Every structure is written in C-alpha cells, then in structure tokens.
Amino acid sequence: MSEQQNPFDNDALDFLVLLNARQQYSLWPAFAPVPAGWHNAAGPLTRSAAIEFIEANWHDMRPATQQTSSTAH
Structure with missing residues (x-):
C-alpha cells in the first residue's frame, strides 16, 4: 500500500492564496475548487x-472585524 501525501504539504503542487471577506488567508492546492466565500x-x-x-x-x-474594534481597559 502506498502512502498518499497530504496535498497541502506537497511541494510539487502549485498553490493559490485565497482570501475571504474577513481578510483571512488560506493556502489552497490549485487543482481543488475554490470554496464558497473565498477568492x-x-x-x-x-x-x-x-x-x-x-x-x-x-x-x-x-x-x-476584530482588528478595527480594539478596546482599552
């Protein structure tokens, strides 16, 4: 049985950098469909x-949303 490598750890693949509405980034394999809410x-x-x-x-x-709403105590 061959061991399959996690695509997120595979240096041989191309990747996209995704961004969502909350300004959070994600590393994403280029072969996979971009999930809803990300571009x-x-x-x-x-x-x-x-x-x-x-x-x-x-x-x-x-x-x-949390970056702009800092409160001082």
Missing part, C-alpha cells in the same frame, strides 16, 4: 512562494 488573491504559485505571500501580507491573524 484567489494570488497564484498559482509554488508552495513556498504562496507561503511567502501570506507571511508578507497577513499581519494580523484576527478577523478584520
């Missing part, structure tokens, strides 16, 4: 280039 922000790219894009552009992991 292609970059790609297709190599896996490493897609990860670099996400690291360069996603500065705050919180959803956009």
